[in-house]
Amino acid sequence: MVTSVAPRVESLASSGIQSIPKEYIRPQEELTSIGNVLEEEKKEEGPRVPTIDLKEIDSEDNEVRQRCRQELKKAAMEWGVMQLVNHGISDELMDRVRKAGQKFFELPLEEKEKYANDQDSGKIQGYGSKLANNASGQLEWEDYFFHLVYPEEKRDLSIWPKTPSDYTEVTSEYARELRALASKILSALSLCLGLEEGRLEKEVGGLEELLLQMKINYYPKCPQPELALGVEAHTDVSALTFILHNMVPGLQLFYEGKWITAKCVPNSIIMHIGDTIEILSNGKYKSILHRGLVNKEKVRISWAVFCEPPKEKIILKPLPETVSETEPPLYPPRTFAQHIQHKLFRKTQDGLSK
Ligand code: OGA
Numbered sequence: 001m002v003t004s005v006a007p008r009v010e011s012l013a014s015s016g017i018q019s020i021p022k023e024y025i026r027p028q029e030e031l032t033s034i035g036n037v038l039e040e041e042k043k044e045e046g047p048r049v050p051t052i053d054l055k056e057i058d059s060e061d062n063e064v065r066q067r068c069r070q071e072l073k074k075a076a077m078e079w080g081v082m083q084l085v086n087h088g089i090s091d092e093l094m095d096r097v098r099k100a101g102q103k104f105f106e107l108p109l110e111e112k113e114k115y116a117n118d119q120d121s122g123k124i125q126g127y128g129s130k131l132a133n134n135a136s137g138q139l140e141w142e143d144y145f146f147h148l149v150y151p152e153e154k155r156d157l158s159i160w161p162k163t164p165s166d167y168t169e170v171t172s173e174y175a176r177e178l179r180a181l182a183s184k185i186l187s188a189l190s191l192c193l194g195l196e197e198g199r200l201e202k203e204v205g206g207l208e209e210l211l212l213q214m215k216i217n218y219y220p221k222c223p224q225p226e227l228a229l230g231v232e233a234h235t236d237v238s239a240l241t242f243i244l245h246n247m248v249p250g251l252q253l254f255y256e257g258k259w260i261t262a263k264c265v266p267n268s269i270i271m272h273i274g275d276t277i278e279i280l281s282n283g284k285y286k287s288i289l290h291r292g293l294v295n296k297e298k299v300r301i302s303w304a305v306f307c308e309p310p311k312e313k314i315i316l317k318p319l320p321e322t323v324s325e326t327e328p329p330l331y332p333p334r335t336f337a338q339h340i341q342h343k344l345f346r347k348t349q350d351g352l353s354k
């Protein structure tokens, strides 16, 4: 495959250009749905991404616990995305994660380039920008840092940022806490489907095989934000995704035929149900289409942690308990790798339209 080298979006943004290169301009049909996200976020009307309070998820009181689980279940079935509060991860730790990532991105470009990935040679971890993957040459208004953060023995610490000096410690701590949170959520989602508590956790690989991959998305200010996207519309292939951000709006969800802007909820963690859980639950839990907008005024940074099953070891398909005569399996069996391939294929086929 021939790939052209895309510049870092950060360098484009700081060059003072007033109009963005054509590769970043979305197709005409899509432009009509892109607005000013800073204004959109302030609007009070319309549907809202549910906020789920996890305080009572482990309550001793059965009734209280059930109520909490039912809220989670409803959000997972209707939206497939939610703002988690009282999730048990301290504000202090989340702040340290944000500071560490922000400091890395504040390094001069030459410093960050020392961590550059090399997608052509299969080195996917590190600092990067999107390479065009279809005929249109379409690009996204972001740079990122991508690396595996859990299980600990699968990390390659040699490629983690060395500046700031607490990056590894802080990020490791956050990954451990997220891993525990993922287990808690998977238990509740299992019970709500009438499965044994540990079932979904086991089906996605358990402690040994479920991989947590962190992608720090860095969205520079954009001179023409209404022509570009930070991340194009997609569903996450993961089992679950957890997102932290720097309180600058940008995330939109495609809900009931319209793009809804997520509000910035202090101290929350956004959680997506990904395709993997959607498939295992035979579509009962939804993997929602979402995208990221950019703006003129503020740099946006988000920390997405994708909890992913192993690429080849597990065949993903609707669990027998979720299938019945009236609910036939909606997804053919496939490995996680095949699922990713399948999506990529559909997209490259599609070329200009999506
Ligand atoms: C992603 C994503 C949205 C965001 O990285 O998959 O959807 O808020 N990011 O940055």
Ligand code: NI
Pocket: 234, 235, 236, 290
């Ligand atoms: Ni996503």
